[in-house]
Amino acid sequence: xxxEEQIETFKKRLLKEKAKTEGYMDNREETYDEGELSxxxxxxxxxxxxxxxxxxxxxLNELDEEFLSDVDKALLAIQNGTYGQCExxxxxIELDRLEVIPEATxxxxxxxxxxxxxxAHEVDRPVExxxxxxxxxxxxxxxDGTDQPGQKTDAFSQVEDYxxxxxxxxxxxxxxxxxxx
Numbered sequence: 001x002x003x004e005e006q007i008e009t010f011k012k013r014l015l016k017e018k019a020k021t022e023g024y025m026d027n028r029e030e031t032y033d034e035g036e037l038s039x040x041x042x043x044x045x046x047x048x049x050x051x052x053x054x055x056x057x058x059x060l061n062e063l064d065e066e067f068l069s070d071v072d073k074a075l076l077a078i079q080n081g082t083y084g085q086c087e088x089x090x091x092x093i094e095l096d097r098l099e100v101i102p103e104a105t106x107x108x109x110x111x112x113x114x115x116x117x118x119x120a121h122e123v124d125r126p127v128e129x130x131x132x133x134x135x136x137x138x139x140x141x142x143x144d145g146t147d148q149p150g151q152k153t154d155a156f157s158q159v160e161d162y163x164x165x166x167x168x169x170x171x172x173x174x175x176x177x178x179x180x181x
Contacts, residue, residue, distance in 0.1 A: 002084040010102045018071045025064050070103040
């Protein structure tokens with residue numbers, strides 16, 4: 001259980017961090033070079049840099065807004081007298097955790113569980129996998145569904161009939177068949 005002095009110290013830190021973050025957000029330059037009517041004569045790198053800067057600032061704003069939301073949540077917990085207690089189980093949050101992350105409102109176990117739950121839905125897999133059947137693509141089956149050797153109905157086999165860039169080293173056995181004796 002935190003003492004009143006500790007809670008007051010954390011409140012001051014939270015308010016200071018909130019003011020500092022709001023200052024960053026206010027001072028972040030969000031004006032971009034829009035002086036030209038057409039970007040036709042600009043080098044693509046100029047447009048790319050401007051796009052990068054916009055995306056960076058947008059990402060930083062999102063992070064700052066999320067941080068401010070957490071700080072406001074912690075300040076509300078101080079007001080309600082529940083600061084330092086886990087929102088889920090009600091156990092005391094470790095003092096070491098609060099010293100590092102004063103805006104924490106979850107104990108370490110529930111914070112990890114929440115993080116795992118959030119990342120469980122963020123599987124970075126290509127959308128094509130939703131429609132591809134791995135049983136058909138992984139076993140080199142033909143497009144018409146047959147497995148008969150020599151029947152070249154898949155697109156790669158049809159294109160390969162006109163030649164490929166394979167070298168002699170790519171052939172089976174890695175030897176030049178023209179040099180066999």
